[in-house]
Amino acid sequence: MSMVEQFDARSCVLLRLGDRRFALAAEQIAELVAPSRVFRFAHRTTEIDGVILRRGRVVPVCDVAEKLTGKKLTSRRFYLVATQKRGASLDWVALPVSGECELITADLTPAGESDSPHVAAWLSHDGEVIEVLNLDALTPVSGDRAILTQGGSPEAHA
Amino acid sequence: MDTLAGSPMEIDEPTLPKVRHMFRRGEQNLYVVNGAVHFGLRPSPASLILLLRRSRTALLIDGIEKMTTMTRLQALPAAFCHEERVWYRGLTVLDQNVIPAVSPEGFLTADELFLLDALVSRMVVTETAAASGMGLGL
Numbered sequence: 681m682s683m684v685e686q687f688d689a690r691s692c693v694l695l696r697l698g699d700r701r702f703a704l705a706a707e708q709i710a711e712l713v714a715p716s717r718v719f720r721f722a723h724r725t726t727e728i729d730g731v732i733l734r735r736g737r738v739v740p741v742c743d744v745a746e747k748l749t750g751k752k753l754t755s756r757r758f759y760l761v762a763t764q765k766r767g768a769s770l771d772w773v774a775l776p777v778s779g780e781c782e783l784i785t786a787d788l789t790p791a792g793e794s795d796s797p798h799v800a801a802w803l804s805h806d807g808e809v810i811e812v813l814n815l816d817a818l819t820p821v822s823g824d825r826a827i828l829t830q831g832g833s834p835e836a837h838a
Numbered sequence: 839m840d841t842l843a844g845s846p847m848e849i850d851e852p853t854l855p856k857v858r859h860m861f862r863r864g865e866q867n868l869y870v871v872n873g874a875v876h877f878g879l880r881p882s883p884a885s886l887i888l889l890l891r892r893s894r895t896a897l898l899i900d901g902i903e904k905m906t907t908m909t910r911l912q913a914l915p916a917a918f919c920h921e922e923r924v925w926y927r928g929l930t931v932l933d934q935n936v937i938p939a940v941s942p943e944g945f946l947t948a949d950e951l952f953l954l955d956a957l958v959s960r961m962v963v964t965e966t967a968a969a970s971g972m973g974l975g976l
Contacts, residue, residue, distance in 0.1 A: 731915070733936060
């Protein structure tokens with residue numbers, strides 16, 4: 681059995697974006713919350729919609745539906761608040777989802793070389809093969825290389 | 839706080855459309871940055887100038903909503919990864935609203951200040967020469 685074919689049982693959260701389902705590792709999920717007011721201010725990170733306030737913490741809202749399904753979400757039923765480890769810090773990000781989420785345990789098949797970077801693994805559930813998402817590939821990352829000089833456009837430096 | 843009703847010098851540097859005026863305060867040139875243009879917002883008929891402390895930037899704004907004290911400044915989340923990281927010191931929460939706290943150094947870079955200083959120097963030299971010429975002609 682090759683590395684790609686090895687199985688690993690993990691707890692995952694299934695989320696719905698439009699008519700498709702995706703999964704995230706449960707350990708990355710902080711909470712599922714009802715949509716609340718999105719605060720918007722000037723910025724140039726197009727992937728970020730704004731921020732929500734959650735327990736005194738400012739959480740960026742990142743709509744990943746367009747990247748994953750090609751369509752923006754028309755209705756946001758919940759925000760799935762996920763965490764991302766970046767260096768020593770733990771960042772929070774709110775992902776709008778269009779349906780209720782479900783916690784499952786499933787055997788994961790690691791992603792192969794030919795899979796998109798946003799696919800961390802695959803799982804099978806209810807006869808459906810579902811992508812387990814790699815959030816780091818879906819959400820913008822700040823870093824010295826990404827910080828632009830003033831006056832430049834994000835596209836010019838992407 | 840000041841207004842554009844005084845006599846600031848007009849500036850036309852095509853690469854820096856956000857700066858249209860400057861004035862001198864003491865030994866320094868202060869450059870007026872149009873806040874709406876800087877942040878990529880809809881242009882507005884702003885006329886108030888907010889002088890930023892320990893900075894060579896003055897900010898052209900629509901108005902002042904209120905003055906208050908920040909008790910806590912949160913870092914801008916890492917997901918924001920473009921110019922806003924230079925624009926803002928962080929985010930604060932006031933009356934259950936999230937407000938970005940601007941960084942005075944984020945409006946003009948050292949290179950832009952250098953460019954503007956050079957432009958103003960050339961303008962002053964040209965004006966002085968023109969005034970001398972007019973004087974000789976009398």
